Amino acid sequence: PCHDTARALDYSPxxxxxxxxxxxxxxxxxxxxxxxxxxxxxxxxxxxxLTEEEREQMEMKAVRPIKAAPPTLxxxxxxxxxxxxxxxxxxxxxxxxLARSLMSQTLEAIKRKQLEKYHKAPENEKxxxxxxxxxxxxxxxxxxxxxxxxxNVTRGGKTYQVPVPLTDNRKRFLAMKWLITxxxxxxxxxxxxxxxLSQELLLAFNNEGPVIKKKHVLHKxxxxxRAYAHFRWW
Amino acid sequence: TLRLICTTTAVQRKNxxxxxxxxxxxxxxxxxxxEFNLGKRHLANMMGEDPETFTQEDIDRAIAYxxxxxxxxxxxxxxxxxxxxxxxxxxKIQWGEDxxxxxxxxxxxxxxxxxxxxxxxxxxxxxQKHQDQLIAxxxxxxxxxxxxxxxxxxxxxxLEEMLLEKVxxxxxxxxxxxxxxxxxxxxxxxxxxxIRKFSKEVPVQLQKVVIEPLQYDERGVAFSTGEGSKRxxxxxxxxxxxxxxxxxTVNGIDILHYFPVLQDREQxxxxxxxxxxxxxxxxxxxxxxxxxxxxxxxxxxxxxxALRSFVTEKEVEFMRQAGLLTVDPRVKERKKPGQxxxxxxxxxxxx
Numbered sequence: 001p002c003h004d005t006a007r008a009l010d011y012s013p014x015x016x017x018x019x020x021x022x023x024x025x026x027x028x029x030x031x032x033x034x035x036x037x038x039x040x041x042x043x044x045x046x047x048x049x050l051t052e053e054e055r056e057q058m059e060m061k062a063v064r065p066i067k068a069a070p071p072t073l074x075x076x077x078x079x080x081x082x083x084x085x086x087x088x089x090x091x092x093x094x095x096x097x098l099a100r101s102l103m104s105q106t107l108e109a110i111k112r113k114q115l116e117k118y119h120k121a122p123e124n125e126k127x128x129x130x131x132x133x134x135x136x137x138x139x140x141x142x143x144x145x146x147x148x149x150x151x152n153v154t155r156g157g158k159t160y161q162v163p164v165p166l167t168d169n170r171k172r173f174l175a176m177k178w179l180i181t182x183x184x185x186x187x188x189x190x191x192x193x194x195x196x197l198s199q200e201l202l203l204a205f206n207n208e209g210p211v212i213k214k215k216h217v218l219h220k221x222x223x224x225x226r227a228y229a230h231f232r233w234w
Numbered sequence: 235t236l237r238l239i240c241t242t243t244a245v246q247r248k249n250x251x252x253x254x255x256x257x258x259x260x261x262x263x264x265x266x267x268x269e270f271n272l273g274k275r276h277l278a279n280m281m282g283e284d285p286e287t288f289t290q291e292d293i294d295r296a297i298a299y300x301x302x303x304x305x306x307x308x309x310x311x312x313x314x315x316x317x318x319x320x321x322x323x324x325x326k327i328q329w330g331e332d333x334x335x336x337x338x339x340x341x342x343x344x345x346x347x348x349x350x351x352x353x354x355x356x357x358x359x360x361x362q363k364h365q366d367q368l369i370a371x372x373x374x375x376x377x378x379x380x381x382x383x384x385x386x387x388x389x390x391x392x393l394e395e396m397l398l399e400k401v402x403x404x405x406x407x408x409x410x411x412x413x414x415x416x417x418x419x420x421x422x423x424x425x426x427x428x429i430r431k432f433s434k435e436v437p438v439q440l441q442k443v444v445i446e447p448l449q450y451d452e453r454g455v456a457f458s459t460g461e462g463s464k465r466x467x468x469x470x471x472x473x474x475x476x477x478x479x480x481x482x483t484v485n486g487i488d489i490l491h492y493f494p495v496l497q498d499r500e501q502x503x504x505x506x507x508x509x510x511x512x513x514x515x516x517x518x519x520x521x522x523x524x525x526x527x528x529x530x531x532x533x534x535x536x537x538x539x540a541l542r543s544f545v546t547e548k549e550v551e552f553m554r555q556a557g558l559l560t561v562d563p564r565v566k567e568r569k570k571p572g573q574x575x576x577x578x579x580x581x582x583x584x585x
Contacts (some may be wrong), residue, residue, distance in 0.1 A: 028563040036557025040508065041549065061385060061555055063436050068535075069557030071527055074500045075508040097495055 029067050031116045034060070036069045059077050081140065082172075107133040110201060129163075138202035144175035144211050147165035148222045151166075162231045163222035178211050179204070186210065258321050266317040273314070290315070302440070311512040325398045335506075346397040347405055351412065357425045358416050375420040385433045387413065428568045443559075445542050445550065451475070460540030465531035465562050468524025472536035478516025480506075484533065485520055498530035505558055531562060560570060 069230040083103065091099035110133040130136055149166040152159050166174070179200055185198045199218045203209030274293060278285040281296050291305055293314055301312040305352045313320070328345070329335040339345040388396070390406045401409075413432060422429070448456045456476040463470055482502060484492045493499050494526055517537060521529045538558040542550050553559055567576035574580050 028565070031281065036555065036560075038556045039552065040510075041552055059384075062551070066555055066557055066560060068560040068562035069504075071501055073498060073557070074504050075556070076500060076503070079500070096497065163245060201364070 030065070033065050033067045036066050036073070038069070038073060038075045040075070080134065080154045082141065083134075086097050086137075086141075086176050087173070091181055102193050102197075105192075106201070106207055107137070109194050109198035110136055112150050113198060113202065136205050137201060140201045141179075143207055144204050144215055145171040145176060146174055146218050147171075148173070148219065150218065150225070151232070153228075155231060159226045160231060161221060161225050162228050163225055164232055175211075178214055182211050182214075184227065258324060263317055263321060266321070270314075270317055277314075300492055323395075323398060344399060344401075344405070346399050347401055347409075350397065351409065354409070354412050354416065354428075355427055358419075359414070361416065361424060362423050364424060365419065367422065374425070384436060386436050386580070388432050388434065392434075441529050443542075443550070443554075445547075448543050456544075458540045458543040460536035460538065463532050463535035463539060463561070465535065466524055466528040466565055468518055468521060468528035468532040470521040470529065470532035470536045472517055472519040472533060472540050472542070474537060474540040475516040475518070476514070478514065480513040480515065482517045493526070493530060495526065498526060501530040501534045502537070505541055507558060508553065508558065509541065509549060511541075511544075515541075515544075534558070535561065 043142070072088075073079065073081075087099045087103045090102060114129060114131045114133075114136070118126060118131060121129060129147065130139075146166065149164050149170065150161045151164040153162045154160075179197070182191060183196045183200055200209055200211060204211050271278050274288055275285040277293060278288040280300075280325050281292075283292065297312055299316050303311040305311055328337060328340055335341070337345045337349070339348045342348050365375065387410055390401060390403070393406060393409070413429065416425065417429060446458065448458055453459055458474050460472045460474070463472075482489045489499055489502060495500070503512065506515060517540075519533050519536060521533055523529075524532065535558070538553060542553070542559075545553075550559075569575055572580075
């Protein structure tokens with residue numbers, strides 16, 4: 001019924017794209033619009049240093065219209081795409097203010113803990129301690145990312161867990177999701193989120209902790225079900 | 235299904251000419267044209283203007299004055315246009331008196347489309363033959379790269395108008411693939427004329443934008459206004475002054491008090507920080523409507539538009555590529571009947 005009303009109200013389908021992809025979601029932008037890229041003038045490499053593809057992309061950017069920058073994107077040094085993605089995943093019911101404050105408190109907590117360790121450590125170990133919370137965050141996320149994933153395939157009534165390669169986006173998403181669920185569930189009732197998150201991130205940075213364990217469990221499952229890898233057809 | 239909310243005028247035009255067999259005879263259309271021209275002269279006389287220099291815009295204005303209509307749909311209002319625009323091009327009857335069709339591919343159903351595919355493939359074979367000849371004579375193949383970014387292929391609607399018959403999505407994509415294959419060959423320059431019929435020039439985006447010159451204040455300070463910038467029901471105007479200290483005022487209130495959230499202030503400073511002019515400009519803006527984030531977005535767009543006059547063309551292009559100068563078209567999606575919200579359906583009950 002909703003399709004019929006849609007047609008009556010003139011949401012007519014029109015394909016401007018000659019390719020066969022049929023996406024389910026639609027966008028207010030025309031498909032010819034490109035993603036915005038915050039790049040300053042002196043960041044641009046000289047014309048000769050660019051490869052063929054980059055040159056083509058530059059020409060395309062000069063001709064095609066570009067989408068508006070979202071409110072999370074900014075040219076300041078403090079805006080990081082990974083951190084914004086993580087903040088959005090932590091957000092509940094659209095409360096971006098709270099999510100962002102939690103994130104900044106987490107980074108502050110990480111910095112404080114690392115500084116404490118730095119001042120207590122003997123001279124020779126001082127250089128090995130990492131104090132920059134952004135580097136710790138990125139490294140921790142990288143350590144949590146699984147290499148291979150599992151997908152359910154049903155054959156002859158039985159559902160098998162088939163090992164499957166993962167895209168970069170999917171890996172990042174799984175790492176962030178595991179971290180957030182871990183912090184929300186396995187903590188003491190009165191412990192605050194920034195405290196717990198900073199604890200988890202520091203453990204993940206050193207390749208310890210429950211999230212890393214979860215990643216290893218997934219890898220072991222994939223290795224155990226190696227025999228069913230040929231069930232994958234995509 | 236691929237459903238686009240945003241549509242360009244090319245997409246909205248329905249190609250009625252491709253829909254069926256001939257509905258209007260040539261004599262009928264000629265009579266319509268005569269009647270239109272006569273009516274145009276009568277209308278000019280009625281409005282007291284010169285019948286010789288009465289343009290289409292004058293006709294539209296006269297009709298809107300004589301027949302005022304409150305209807306919402308622009309296409310439902312009274313219309314007086316040249317018959318070739320009202321009755322689109324029709325295909326003449328494709329068979330002779332004895333019933334035999336003229337074109338050899340008539341019984342395929344899509345004669346123009348298939349004849350076009352045959353022609354294009356013939357050109358492809360020609361190019362390949364030419365290539366083989368050059369290789370046989372050991373001559374170097376021409377490797378001039380065609381500028382892909384400056385041209386685009388015809389859209390499906392434009393192709394339908396050209397062929398005067400309906401083209402399905404599959405057929406259209408196959409045709410484009412064949413054209414791309416033809417262009418990819420090194421010696422495709424021979425068939426440049428043929429290919430040019432199916433490609434259109436795309437002008438560089440920057441040329442469409444008109445940059446206003448700076449205005450000068452009573453004290454001699456240069457300033458520029460960014461007007462009419464909207465984001466999700468919020469509309470803002472910004473006046474950017476030169477030789478300033480970086481003070482920003484919104485509706486008479488300092489930004490620190492108006493936008494307590496860090497993200498909004500970051501957005502306001504985004505254009506200035508991107509151009510490296512954070513301490514050099516003063517800004518006074520007015521904003522109304524929308525919510526906290528929408529107002530910040532509207533002011534950002536207004537300030538970016540105002541800064542265009544202070545800055546070189548190259549930097550304007552960089553701003554455009556960073557997404558600072560595009561109006562964000564995303565608005566709240568409407569609720570549909572039979573559903574609880576724009577996407578959420580009612581709870582499914584088995585009985």
